[in-house]
Amino acid sequence: MIFKCKNCGGNSVYHPEKKRMWCPHCESEDSEELIETEVMENCSNCGAPLEGVTEHTSALKCTHCGSYIILKERVEGKNRADLILPFAVSKEQAVEKLKEEFGKRLFTPDSFLSYSTLELMEGSYVPFWLYDYRSDVDYEGRATKVRVSRSGNTEITETSHYRVVRKLKIDFERIPVDASTRMEDDIMDLMEPYEYQALLNFEEKYMSGFDGEIYNFEEEEGEERAKQRAARDSEQLLNSTISGYSTNTTVHKNVSLRKEKASFALLPVWVYRYNFRGKEYIYHVNGQTGKIIGKTPTDKRKGFLYSATLGALIMVLCQCVNWIVGVL
Amino acid sequence: MKKYLGYFKIWFIVTGIFLVIGIGCKIYTSIQKVDFVRTNTEATTTERVFDYADKMTDEEEESLRQKIAVTEDAIGCDIIVVTLNETLEEYAKSYEAQIGQVEPYQYTMVYADNFYDEHKFGYNEPYGDGVLLLDNWYREKDGRVYSWLCTTGKAEYEYSSEMIDSTLNLSLENVEENPYEAYSLFVDLVAIDLAQKGEGAPLIPAIFSFPLALIAAVIFFFVNRGGKKGSKTISTTTYVEGGKPEILDRRDIFINKTVTKRVIQTESSSKSSGGGGSHVSAGGRSHGGGGHSR
Numbered sequence: 001m002i003f004k005c006k007n008c009g010g011n012s013v014y015h016p017e018k019k020r021m022w023c024p025h026c027e028s029e030d031s032e033e034l035i036e037t038e039v040m041e042n043c044s045n046c047g048a049p050l051e052g053v054t055e056h057t058s059a060l061k062c063t064h065c066g067s068y069i070i071l072k073e074r075v076e077g078k079n080r081a082d083l084i085l086p087f088a089v090s091k092e093q094a095v096e097k098l099k100e101e102f103g104k105r106l107f108t109p110d111s112f113l114s115y116s117t118l119e120l121m122e123g124s125y126v127p128f129w130l131y132d133y134r135s136d137v138d139y140e141g142r143a144t145k146v147r148v149s150r151s152g153n154t155e156i157t158e159t160s161h162y163r164v165v166r167k168l169k170i171d172f173e174r175i176p177v178d179a180s181t182r183m184e185d186d187i188m189d190l191m192e193p194y195e196y197q198a199l200l201n202f203e204e205k206y207m208s209g210f211d212g213e214i215y216n217f218e219e220e221e222g223e224e225r226a227k228q229r230a231a232r233d234s235e236q237l238l239n240s241t242i243s244g245y246s247t248n249t250t251v252h253k254n255v256s257l258r259k260e261k262a263s264f265a266l267l268p269v270w271v272y273r274y275n276f277r278g279k280e281y282i283y284h285v286n287g288q289t290g291k292i293i294g295k296t297p298t299d300k301r302k303g304f305l306y307s308a309t310l311g312a313l314i315m316v317l318c319q320c321v322n323w324i325v326g327v328l
Numbered sequence: 329m330k331k332y333l334g335y336f337k338i339w340f341i342v343t344g345i346f347l348v349i350g351i352g353c354k355i356y357t358s359i360q361k362v363d364f365v366r367t368n369t370e371a372t373t374t375e376r377v378f379d380y381a382d383k384m385t386d387e388e389e390e391s392l393r394q395k396i397a398v399t400e401d402a403i404g405c406d407i408i409v410v411t412l413n414e415t416l417e418e419y420a421k422s423y424e425a426q427i428g429q430v431e432p433y434q435y436t437m438v439y440a441d442n443f444y445d446e447h448k449f450g451y452n453e454p455y456g457d458g459v460l461l462l463d464n465w466y467r468e469k470d471g472r473v474y475s476w477l478c479t480t481g482k483a484e485y486e487y488s489s490e491m492i493d494s495t496l497n498l499s500l501e502n503v504e505e506n507p508y509e510a511y512s513l514f515v516d517l518v519a520i521d522l523a524q525k526g527e528g529a530p531l532i533p534a535i536f537s538f539p540l541a542l543i544a545a546v547i548f549f550f551v552n553r554g555g556k557k558g559s560k561t562i563s564t565t566t567y568v569e570g571g572k573p574e575i576l577d578r579r580d581i582f583i584n585k586t587v588t589k590r591v592i593q594t595e596s597s598s599k600s601s602g603g604g605g606s607h608v609s610a611g612g613r614s615h616g617g618g619g620h621s622r
Contacts, residue, residue: 160582165579236564318540
C-alpha cells in the first residue's frame with residue numbers, strides 16, 4: 001500500500017515537524033489517500049520489484065522510484081502493532097544534532113555528514129515489546145547504627161540493633177524490549193527513555209516516509225530481559241527505602257514478579273551509517289527525543305598531524321625558554 | 329588546512345614571539361660570552377689534585393686534572409681537590425688565637441682556607457676566584473669524617489649555603505665506594521653552578537622537554553579523539569507507575585544497644601636540625617664555604 005497525494009499524485013509522507021501528512025512534491029498537507037495493493041513483491045507506485053524485503057520488513061523505500069511502500073499483510077492481523085510513537089525529529093534535525101555532537105570534533109573526517117553519505121541515513125520504526133509487570137517485594141533484615149564518642153582517653157562505641165521490615169508493591173509499565181534482531185540490544189537500551197505520553201494507536205500513515213519492521217520474535221522470547229530489568233529495579237527501589245544504617249544483613253528477601261500485559265509497539269530511530277577508510281561507524285538518533293548514540297569518527301592522519309604539531313611547538317617553546325632564562 | 333591553521337593560530341603567534349625573543353637572547357649570550365684568560369701569575373703551583381690520602385690511581389688523578397683544566401677555562405675559576413687522612417684537631421686549634429675557638433666541623437675549614445691562601449690560588453689574581461674541596465678521610469674524635477668546600481672571589485659571591493650543601497651532598501654521596509667518580513662529579517657540579525649566562529644547564533633539559541612534548545601530544549590525541557556518545561539516562565523509577573513504589577509495610581524496630589569502651593594510646597616524638605655561615609681565614613682573607621660530614 002502507498003499514500004498518494006490527491007492533488008498531484010506524489011507520495012505523501014508523515015512530516016515529523018508538522019506532525020501531519022505532507023506531500024514533498026506539491027507541499028500539500030493532509031491531502032493523502034491510501035492506495036491498497038495486495039502484492040508484496042512489487043512497488044505500489046512504479047510496479048518495479050521491491051528490493052531488500054525480508055521476512056520482517058513492514059515498510060521500505062522503493063529503490064527505483066523512491067516511494068515509501070507499506071506492506072499490507074505486515075500491518076494486519078497479528079502483525080499489526082498495538083501502538084506507534086510517530087517520529088518527532090525530522091531527518092534535518094537529526095543531521096543537525098549529529099553535526100553538533102560530532103561534526104565539530106577536531107579529528108572528524110571532512111566527509112562526515114557530507115551530502116553523499118547522508119543518502120544512507122534512514123528513519124526506521126523499530127519493533128518493541130512493552131511489558132507490564134507487577135512486583136511484590138517482601139524483606140526482613142537486621143541492621144545496626146554505630147555511634148563513636150570520646151570521653152578523656154576512652155573511646156566509647158554504641159551499637160544500636162534494629163529489625164528492618166519492608167513490603168513494597170511496584171507496578172512496572174511498558175518496560176521496552178526491542179524485538180528486532182537487526183538492532184543491537186545495548187544500543188536500543190541506550191536509546192531510552194521514550195516519552196510514552198505521545199504513544200498513539202497504530203495507523204499506517206505514520207509509517208509513510210520511513211522503514212519499518214514487525215517483531216522478529218514472539219513476546220514470550222523477550223520476556224526474560226524485561227523480567228530481569230524489573231527484578232533489578234525492584235531490588236534497587238527496595239534498597240532506596242533502607243538508609244541511615246551502618247550495617248544491614250538480609251534475613252529474608254522475596255521479589256515476586258508477575259507479567260500483566262505485553263504490547264507490540266513501533267518506536268522511531270534514525271540510523272546513519274558512515275564508512276571511513278574501511279571502518280563502519282553507525283549512529284542512532286532517537287526519533288522522538290533526539291538522543292544520540294554513536295562513536296566519534298576519527299581521521300588518524302589528521303590526529304597525528306595535530307598532535308605532532310602540538311608536540312613540536314612545545315619543544316620549540318621549551319628551547320626558547322631555555323635561551324631566554326639563560327640571559328636572566 | 330584552513331581548519332588546521334585556524335586551530336593553531338594562537339599557538340603559532342605565541343611560539344613565533346618566543347622564537348624571536350629566544351633567538352635574540354641566544355645571539356646576545358653569544359656576543360656576551362667571555363673567553364677567560366688566566367691572569368694570576370703568582371700561584372705557587374699549577375697542580376690541582378692533591379691526593380695525600382691516596383684514594384685515586386695515577387690514571388684517575390690525571391683524568392681529573394684534565395677535566396679541571398678544561399672546566400677552569402670555561403668558568404674562569406680555579407678548582408682544587410685535596411684529600412687527607414690525618415687528624416686536623418691540633419692544626420686547627422693552633423689558629424684559635426687568630427680566628428677564635430674552632431669546633432670539629434671547622435678543622436677542615438681552617439686547613440682548606442690556609443691551603444688556598446698559601447698557594448695563592450685564584451684564576452684572576454692571587455687569593456682570587458676559585459673553589460677548593462678538602463676531603464679528610466680521617467675519623468676525628470667525635471667519630472665523624474669531615475669535608476669542606478672553600479669558595480673565594482666570585483665563587484664566594486655565587487655560592488649560597490644551600491648550593492654548597494647541595495654540591496657537597498650530591499658529590500660526596502658515594503665517595504666511599506668510588507672517590508674518583510665523586511670528585512669528578514664535584515667538578516661537573518661546579519661547572520654548572522658557575523657557568524656563564526646561557527652556557528649553564530638549561531632550565532628545561534632535552535631529557536624533560538622531549539617526554540613533556542610527547543606526553544602532551546599523546547594526551548591531546550586521546551582527548552580530542554572523542555569517545556562514545558550515549559549513556560544510560562533512565563532510572564529505576566522510569567517505568568514505575570506513579571514514579572515510585574507503593575510501600576505497604578515499613579518498620580524499623582529497635583531491638584537493643586551494646587556499648588564497648590577502649591583506652592586510646594598516645595605517642596610523642598622530637599626532631600632537631602642545624603645550619604652554617606661565612607668567615608675570614610687565619611691569613612686575613614675572606615672565604616665562603618660549608619662543611620659536610622659522614
